[in-house]
Amino acid sequence: MVNGGGFDQWLEQTLQQETAGRGGPSPDAAQATYHAAYLQGGLQMSGLATAASLISAKGAAGLAVAVLAVGAAGATTETVVTGSANPSNWGQQVVKQVQTCKDALAPGSHGIGECVSTFANQHGKQVSSEHRSSGAPTNHPSATNHPSATDHPGGKPTSHPNSTDHPTGPPTSHP
Amino acid sequence: MIDQPAQSYRPGSKDDFDRLYRSTYQRIFATLVIILKSPAAAEDATQEAYLRAFRAWRTWKKDAPAEAWLVRIALNVAFTQRRRERLFEIGAILRRLGRPADPDPTDSMQSDLVRELRALPPKQASAIVLRHLHGFTNREIAAVLNVPERTVASRLAAAKGRLRSRLGERMNTEMGTSMPEPVPLEE
Incomplete structure (x- = not known):
């Protein structure tokens, strides 16, 4: 008999x-490849990758949702408020916050997702309100012709290649 | 299990990763020789696997053995490489206008088991390698693959069912046993 054990x-x-x-x-x-890469400094993670690696999978999901929600609304406003389209400023803030949340946890415990998500939400609300109250010019001067742009601030911003070159420039033709 | 206790490795520590490398390299390489065709390809894949593992080393969690985590990464690298090889082979066949390639001398050196193992779906082959070559428990495999334990059991059962049907006769010859006639199940 050919049984499973056999x-x-x-x-x-x-x-x-x-x-x-x-x-x-x-x-x-x-002589290992990873060692050579390590010596060459080729194994440095980016700020956001570090943040992602520091938090748990659950936290990552929460953070992703929060960042998506905030990021979509803040994609344009971030440029206006920080004066930079480079998201690394925000990324560095997230990295710092992740570390802060980790430090606040008891040793051996997990679950910083909520802490980071709260920070991301607060940041998003702050950026959005600052943007609204400042009446900062949008990169879409003709946005009033497109109600969806104001109805859905969380929507994906439409691309305007010259928008950063001419943030206060005259209205350009909307595609 | 020759692997160091999980507690002895610290995620993100270069020294610990070096130690892990030294203690697991031979087995990882040997595993990839089974999956891939040539030792040269296996060596490349092994180095690639350790590079990827090192990049992710700080994310390794102690709830799964470090070696099992490494084997998983190594198998992923190997299966990706194998897919590329197959695409290349298809391209080569097309370039030859459908004429068959010259026989690969390494094919005749493969055992039937290795040939059948390579023919399994990657997930099933991974389960077999982790369980029956590296000796991890279903629970450890489940932890490292991030799937329920019953999924591991089901993959193992499917893989072994296929291997048994293809290799049962050979196994019987080698072990001097005989395969009984299948008994029909009553309704």
């Missing part, structure tokens, strides 16, 4: 025989 045993023995003597080159860490 087959398993045969499987394991055969696999061990197949791999026996196939150890390959010497496992000297100094």
